[in-house]
Amino acid sequence: MRVSQLFTKTLRETPAEADTVSHQLLLRSGMIHQVATGVYAYLPLGWRALRKLEQIVREEFDRIGSQELRMPALQPLELWEKSGRHHAFGQNLFSVVDRRDRQLFLGPTHEEVVTELVRRQVRSYRDLPQLLYQIQTKFRDEPRPRGGLLRVREFDMMDLYSFDCDWEALDVSYQKVKQAYQRIYDRCGLPTMIVEADSGAIGGKDSQEFMAITDTGEDQVICCGQCQYAANLEKAQSVKPKVPHESALPLEEVATPGMKSIEEVSGFLNVTKSHTLKAVFYSADGQIVFVAIRGDLEVNEIKLKNALKCTNLHLATEAEVARAGLVAGSASPLGLSGIKTVADDSVTEGINFVAGANRADHHVKNVNYPRDFKVDVTVDIAAAQPGQGCPKCGQSLSITRGIEVGHIFKLGTMFAEKLGAFFLDQSGEQKPIVMGSYGIGIGRLLATVIERNHDDKGILWPISLAPYQVYLCGLGMDRPDVVAASEKLYGDLQAQGVEVLFDDRTESAGVRFNDADLLGMPLRVVISRRTLTDQNAELKWRHKGESQTLLLEGLAEKIAGLLAEPQESFWDNKPSDLGSKSCPS
Ligand SMILES: [Zn+2]
Numbered sequence: 001m002r003v004s005q006l007f008t009k010t011l012r013e014t015p016a017e018a019d020t021v022s023h024q025l026l027l028r029s030g031m032i033h034q035v036a037t038g039v040y041a042y043l044p045l046g047w048r049a050l051r052k053l054e055q056i057v058r059e060e061f062d063r064i065g066s067q068e069l070r071m072p073a074l075q076p077l078e079l080w081e082k083s084g085r086h087h088a089f090g091q092n093l094f095s096v097v098d099r100r101d102r103q104l105f106l107g108p109t110h111e112e113v114v115t116e117l118v119r120r121q122v123r124s125y126r127d128l129p130q131l132l133y134q135i136q137t138k139f140r141d142e143p144r145p146r147g148g149l150l151r152v153r154e155f156d157m158m159d160l161y162s163f164d165c166d167w168e169a170l171d172v173s174y175q176k177v178k179q180a181y182q183r184i185y186d187r188c189g190l191p192t193m194i195v196e197a198d199s200g201a202i203g204g205k206d207s208q209e210f211m212a213i214t215d216t217g218e219d220q221v222i223c224c225g226q227c228q229y230a231a232n233l234e235k236a237q238s239v240k241p242k243v244p245h246e247s248a249l250p251l252e253e254v255a256t257p258g259m260k261s262i263e264e265v266s267g268f269l270n271v272t273k274s275h276t277l278k279a280v281f282y283s284a285d286g287q288i289v290f291v292a293i294r295g296d297l298e299v300n301e302i303k304l305k306n307a308l309k310c311t312n313l314h315l316a317t318e319a320e321v322a323r324a325g326l327v328a329g330s331a332s333p334l335g336l337s338g339i340k341t342v343a344d345d346s347v348t349e350g351i352n353f354v355a356g357a358n359r360a361d362h363h364v365k366n367v368n369y370p371r372d373f374k375v376d377v378t379v380d381i382a383a384a385q386p387g388q389g390c391p392k393c394g395q396s397l398s399i400t401r402g403i404e405v406g407h408i409f410k411l412g413t414m415f416a417e418k419l420g421a422f423f424l425d426q427s428g429e430q431k432p433i434v435m436g437s438y439g440i441g442i443g444r445l446l447a448t449v450i451e452r453n454h455d456d457k458g459i460l461w462p463i464s465l466a467p468y469q470v471y472l473c474g475l476g477m478d479r480p481d482v483v484a485a486s487e488k489l490y491g492d493l494q495a496q497g498v499e500v501l502f503d504d505r506t507e508s509a510g511v512r513f514n515d516a517d518l519l520g521m522p523l524r525v526v527i528s529r530r531t532l533t534d535q536n537a538e539l540k541w542r543h544k545g546e547s548q549t550l551l552l553e554g555l556a557e558k559i560a561g562l563l564a565e566p567q568e569s570f571w572d573n574k575p576s577d578l579g580s581k582s583c584p585s
Contacts, residue, residue: 001468001500001501001502002502002504003501003502003503003504003505003515004504004505006030006044006045006501007043007044008030008031008043008044008045009030010028010029010030010515010518010519011027011028011030012028013028014027014028015027015028017034018148019146019147019148020146020147020148020150020216020447020451021216021450021451021454022147022148022149022150022447022448022450022451022454023147023148023149023150023447024148025450025454025458025459025518025520026046026148026149026447026450027148028458028518029045029458029459029518029519029520030043030045031043031045031046031049031467032046032148032149034148037145037153038142038145038151038152038153038154039152039153039154040148040149040152040154040443042443044467045467045468045519046446046467048467048468049446049461049465049466049467050156050442050443050446052464052465052466052467053188053442053445053446053465054135054156054158054442056184056187056188056464056465057135057158057184057440057442058135060180060181060183060184060187061131061133061158061160061180063180063183064131064176064177064179064180065131065176066131066132066133066160066177066180067130067131067132067133068132068133068134068135069117069132069133069134070134070136071107071110071113071114071117071134071136072107072113073106073107073136073137073138073139074096074104074105074106074107075104075105075106075107075110075112075113076102076103076104076105077102077103077104077105079112079113079116079419080105080112082112082418082419083111083112083415083418083419084418085111085112086105087311088311089108090311090312091141091143092108092140092141092142092143093105093106093108093140093141094106094108094139094140094141094153106139107136107138107139108138108139108140109138109157109159109437109439110134110136110159110161111161111411111415111435111437112415112419114132114161115415115416115419115421115433115435116419116421117132118130118132118161118163118421118433119416119419119420119421119422122163122421122423122433123423123424124423124424124425125165125423125424125425125426127423128163128164128165128169128423128433129162129163129164129165129169129172129173130162130163131160131161131162131163131173131176131177132160132161132163133158133159133160133161133438134158134159135156135157135158135442136156136157136159137154137155137156137157138154138155138156138157138159139153139154140153140155141153146218147216147218147447148447149443149444149446149447150218150403150444150447150448151218151444152443152444155441155442155443155444156441156442156443157439157440157441157442158439158440158442159437159438159439160177160437160438160439161435161436161437161438162174162177162435162436162437162438163421163433163434163435164433164434164435164436165423165425165431165433165434166431166434167410167412167434169434170410170412170434170435170436173436174408174410174436177408177436177438178194178208178408181210181406181408181438181440184440185210185212185405185406187464188445188449188462188464188465189449189452189453189462189464190212190405190445190448190449190452191212191213191452192210192211192212192213192405192406193210193211193213193221193223193230193402194208194209194210194211194230195208195209195211195221195223195230195231195232195402196208196209196230196231196232196235196236197209197231197232197234197235197404197407198232198234198235198302198306199409200302205410205411205412206409206410207407207408207409207410208407208408209232209404209406209407209408210404210405210406210407210408211230211232211402211403211404211405212402212403212405212448212451212452213400213401213402214401214402214403214448214451214452215401216401216403216451217401217402217403217404218401218403219232219233219401219402219403219404220232220233220399220400220401220402221233221236221399221400221401221402222236222238222384222386222397222398222399223397223398223399223400224390224392224393224395224396224397224398225395225398226390226393226395227390227392227393227395229390229391229392229393229397231384232404233300233383233384233399234300234302234303235302235303236383236384236397237380237384237391238382238384238385238388238389238390238391238397239388239389239390239391239394240294240297240345240346240349240382240388241274241296241388242349243272243274243275243349243350243351245351246351246352248351248352248366248368248371249352249365249366250366251364251365251366251367251372252364252365252366253357253362253363253364253365254269254362254363254364254365255361255362256268256269256361256362256363257361258361259361259363262276262278262295265354265363266295266354269354269363269365271354272296273294273295273296274294274295274296274350275295275350275352275353275354276294276295276296276353276354276355277292277293277294277295277333277347277350277353277354277355277356277367278292278293278294278295278297279291279292279331279332279333279355279356280292280293280299280315281315281316281320281321281324281326281331282304282313282314282315282316283312283313283314283315283316283317283320284305284308284310284312284313284340285310285311285312285313286312287340288316288320288321288323288324288326288339288340289308289339289340289341289342290326290331290333290336290339290340290341290342291304291341291342291343291344291381292333292341292342292343292344292347292355292373292375293343293344293346293347293381293382294344294346294347294349294350294353294382295353295354297344297346297382297383297385298382298383298385299344299381299382299383300381300382300383300384301313303379303380303381303382303383304342304381307342307377307379307381308340308342324339326339331356331358332355332356332357332358332364332367333355333367333372333373333375334355334357334358334364334367334372334373335358335373336373340376341374341375341376341377342375342376342377342378342379342381343369343375343377343378343379344378344379344380344381344382345378345379345380346382347369347375347378348369348378351368352365352366352367352368353366353367353368353369354367355367384397385397385399386398386399403444403448403451405440405441405444405445405448406438406439406440406445407438407439408436408437408438408439409436409437409438410436411434411435411436411437412434412435413432413433413434413435414435415435416432416433416434416435417432421433446465449461449462449465454520457514457517457518458517458518458519458520459518459519459520460520460522460542460543461520461521461522461542462522463522463563466499466520466521466522467499467501467519467521468499468500468501468521469498469499469500469521469522469523469563470493470498470499470500470501470521470522470523470524470525470559470563471500471501471503471516471519471521471523471524471525472486472489472490472493472500472501472502472503472525472527473503473509473512473513473516473524473525473526473527474486474502474503474504474526474527474528475509475512475526475527475528475529476528476529477504477505477506478506479529481529481532482527482528482529482532485527485532485537485552486502486504486527489525489527489537489552489555489556490502492555492556493556493559493560495556496556496557496559496560497560498556498559498560498563501519501521503515503516516542517542520542521542522541522542522543522563523539523540523541523542523559523562523563524539524540524541524542525537525538525539525555525559526538526540527552531549534549535551535552535553536549536550536551536552537549537550537552537555539559
């Protein structure tokens, strides 16, 4: 491809709307274009990179015996009514009504459709296991699209589904897919960490995420440097700090004029925060819920949502609290009735708590559970915090940020039972098929590769994903000898099967080198009047500082050989620290 004919132009200025490095670089290099909020067009260079990524995904899934198919983006409401998941997805579902007034969804995922297909095809245990995948456009009406390709409303996703006879067989399929995922990230030059995850709206029993560790990630990961326990903060557990043992004392009401927050009350009464009870009101699917947790801990709303099995959860507004006949700000679990109550299990670990008195400017000391108050549910709803103990080994936990680049689920029999996907086992007994579901957002993965592989000048593509492998630059394209030598090398490289972007423009060397760095092709080759005096060309790897000079004679073959070599050294020489796959200490 000649740069003079390239459809897109590079931008010198960073577009104001770009809020992450990958977003800035993808826009500046002309690889994507925003059409609407969270909706992007891939332009020719970006599309080439995306197709290479898709090819890697295909090769690794085919390698584990998975078969590619293609399911529709339009999905009928009836299928979602059977699974019941349209409630869980709620407003994230794009809904359309056809001319016959039938409701359809633009699929955010395909468990329902694939289960329906398998229901029709699989009869007996002999038809199992099956691994099916597709690369397909998904739609999710994200409340806050951001970060360019990191959080969008229309996106390409690789989704794979496994179907097995039992849980043991599911474990085998799950491991196979996990290893395929690992190879995909390795081939993209992206180190990832596998962390325990919340299953969210997809549902199912166990799930894990592949996290690329970067400071710009919107997910937080709690991890242990000792035993490699790692979990998304949404899911993470921890050993809550113990409080010293003491005897339960009788209840005592005390005046706390103007003291409302945990900090104010614990300071005023000179007790530790772990000796206070925090009371929070939530609205869960429109119902007021009273939540109690030890004052030194915070509520993890995902854990609370799972405990309540609700779809919509938010802190109750003052109006909602008042409508329930309660007074915000002086709430207490004491004497509370007619309202659902949930307590974090930390209330069973503490003693002689200070709690609200259900009247302004007063608190009650020496509140003890279950002596003084009852709750409907006691469950872990606390957010794990760095410094707390690892749930596996007890060592101190750390926290880091990451971007989720893959999510794998052990779904079990939930979908098979709801959609009627059964098979006959060896003894002729009818059983539900055991499922797994696995997803990689292709555009997000591409953006994450850039988040991890760039410098202040632009992108550093790994050879495996680069839109073109070589950026060939003829300096002095008004000179016949430079033109002749550049055109010859351009043709020779193409004959060798090398993908070349040929900068045949007459702009200054500065402008063109800046573009070469911004676009980030792995190898830059320059032919100029100076290099031609010795019949040479200058080669420079994008990720290295120094250049080298090689004879033009036989150069195309030599470059093809260099590009085919394993590029481990590429990652050793990167200017920015790649980080490690393990927990930062
Ligand atoms: Zn540990």
